[in-house]
Amino acid sequence: MKHKDIDLEKLIEQAAKSGAKKALAELGLNDASAKKDLRDLRDLLASWQRIRQEASKSIIIFGVRAVLIFMLLMAAVIISTGIGQ
Secondary structure, eight states: OOHHHHHHHHHHHHHHHHHHHHHHHHHTOOSTTHHHHHHHHHHHHHHHHHHHHHHHHHHHHHHHHHHHHHHHHHHHHHHHHTTTO
8 A cells, every 4th residue: 555545544534533523522422421312212212113014013902992892783783683584
């Protein structure tokens, strides 16, 4: 490698580090508690995903039960009124 290439790589690396530090500072993640904050955010996101999945399952179960109850009630009406005969 040439000397200019090495200098260019160092310059690019320093610029990348500087940009990353600025970005983290803008997000408020440049202090000692940043690691804990990120872990908390990941935990919150994971919890939100679990809640969303469980809510979807609950809605589907509710819909299936509602259809089954409706069918049962219709069968009871048909049997009690003799419509099916």
